[in-house]
Amino acid sequence: MGEQGEVFAGPAYRDAVIDLLGTLAYGELSAFLRLAGDAELAPTLSAKAALSGLAVVEFHHYELLRDRLVGLDADPEAAMAPFVTAIEAFHERTAPTTWLEGLVKYYVGDGIATDFYREVSAFVDPETRDLVLGALADAGQAEFVVHEVRSAIEAEPALAGRLALWGRRLMGEALSQAQRVAADRDTFAVLLVGADGVPGAGLTEIVHMFGRITERHTKRLKSLGLST
């Protein structure tokens, strides 16, 4: 337990950070498993291996987050458990049926998650922040995805509209599951409204935050060549 007094302003704050790490950890673990499953949709062995490689990156992120939870004397399994239902519901409602849907889901889903956690990490202790930002670092793997999707659309322009719809649906499902989690777990509210003497972000900032996340989502769809 040792250093928690120095790291956290108080127990409400610590719980919130553990919830944040737990969501992120299960998000990475399930992203790994889902991506590995989606690799079966790959048209070539090289593409299958490339998506597998992206999946493996998510697994190593999971390992970092799990180790941080252990370092905070939290049980990783207990920390992840409250978020399994919402994250699995997201994946079940957005199971890709084609290789391109799988790629767009990876790119858009990983992007939304990255933006969300980057925003929220502003409210946690510096060590957790460094870890979260490190776990989310994009080592340029996404280039493969952008190239594949843009080439497919060039060859068949009608795909752009269909995949743009898919991209919007991904965002809708992500928001609906995030709302569900926010309603169930008041721990996250601590990071936003404040606790233990630490000020939160405030409601105006939350509205701005979602505005920024939506804006970046739109940019990402454009970078894939999807009309919005």
Add this chain to the structure above:
Amino acid sequence: MGEQGEVFAGPAYRDAVIDLLGTLAYGELSAFLRLAGDAELAPTLSAKAALSGLAVVEFHHYELLRDRLVGLDADPEAAMAPFVTAIEAFHERTAPTTWLEGLVKYYVGDGIATDFYREVSAFVDPETRDLVLGALADAGQAEFVVHEVRSAIEAEPALAGRLALWGRRLMGEALSQAQRVAADRDTFAVLLVGADGVPGAGLTEIVHMFGRITERHTKRLKSLGLST
């Protein structure tokens, strides 16, 4: 191309080594994907993460082998392609329906593959041999599997007979797919009967080799607590 003359006795020999690396590479890639799929059968989040970790080890082996193929100026996709049907057939005929079947498949299948490639690696160039042995090195991950299977059998002794049957079926399917590959690809025969002035293992040695592999398989089943 540069150093091939020094590394390989001749083109027949080089083809055989590329076939060996291609089988092993696709074997590792498909093991990764199948294990990630089997992780869905895990009874707990920790078990799911543990099997995912074993899968990721296989993916890193795949990366080593792919890099060696590229280093030999071979196209990894072309090198793997001839072995996809047999390896997928093995997996389809041995798709686990329970968590324990999945664990036994990992342990036994990985064991058979390791023994087979270790035997065959005696006939290749030293650099390829080091790589193959490195890719097959067991970093002690299997302990988790042995512990899980033995605990399950202690709690429910009737499982031992059923899982022992499953273990024998895995060996049978592995042999039948190996025979299929051997019949289709005469390149492997080069490693065994010799070519380019390099002596092969000879038929007697092949018989001994399969004897050793079967013996180790039986030992592995015993170490899992499975009656044979």
